[in-house]
Amino acid sequence: MDAVSYLSQAERHCAQRGCRLTELRRRVLELVLRHDGVVKAYQVLADLQRERGPAAPPTVYRALDFLVEQGLLHRVEALNGFIVCEHFECHHDGLFLVCQDCGRVLELDAAQGLSSLCAATAQLGFTIAPQNLVLTGTCKACLA
Amino acid sequence: MDAVSYLSQAERHCAQRGCRLTELRRRVLELVLRHDGVVKAYQVLADLQRERGPAAPPTVYRALDFLVEQGLLHRVEALNGFIVCEHFECHHDGLFLVCQDCGRVLELDAAQGLSSLCAATAQLGFTIAPQNLVLTGTCKACLA
DNA sequence: TGACTTATGTTATACTGTAACGCTAATCCA
């Protein structure tokens, strides 16, 4: 999906949920969209500063947190980063396959990906909570 | 395993591998053993400072890195922490099930736990690399 | 309008981790 249509869908998504995709939040989302794969908060902050002059970490962290809450981004803790979610209509957790070589990211549905593991740990009495997950490895292109 | 026998096994383990479990490294390992579950580097640093006066982050990070290299600890990136490995004889990656409520940690073998997921992603052309992994959830005791 | 809520700006600081330098202790080899 190109950035323009993503943004307009995001607008509608927020409107439906009764929350405001403000100028700042929209701008931050655009900055994230500009990058492929995982983006760091301080990278976004730097981009924002280049555009609008002085800005402090809370400004961008708050916007990013909002976007995560709305399902537009996933926060990828293992990488201290954020990544755009292409299917934010349905709430879900992501399972991210990050290529060590090229940095590209594949997103799967975590619930599906972990179903057999969940079944196994259930036998130990452990219930796995919904969560994002990152696995590193090597993608098809880089394996060649 | 109690701390004393763990430490003596760790001594032997290092001797076999031809590396030195120095006074400092041994002390750091003891400090990690004192805690249940995941321990933070700066927690260990604080403990160390209480015992031996001033100490700086590199002192403890270097010791922790050494212990990880020897397989005595796992570094749990998702939690910015370290955890004792009870079966350091064989090299392996851990899959940690961390209870959200009580903080206790169960360790499984990552390769086994992820085998079916690996098979699934292999069909996408993505090869999952060996790595430690953390899943949060609720343990048997806390579920009741 | 005024009260209230939400969003943003601003300052300061906590937490996590590493680079780089120099010194000392251990190891190795002639």
Next chain:
DNA sequence: TGGATTAGCGTTACAGTATAACATAAGTCA
């Protein structure tokens, strides 16, 4: 043994990540 070499450690300084706390501005609604 003595001298070279390496490994371990202390120390300073700093980079990167994230949040608390408070002030101000903008939107909402009676």
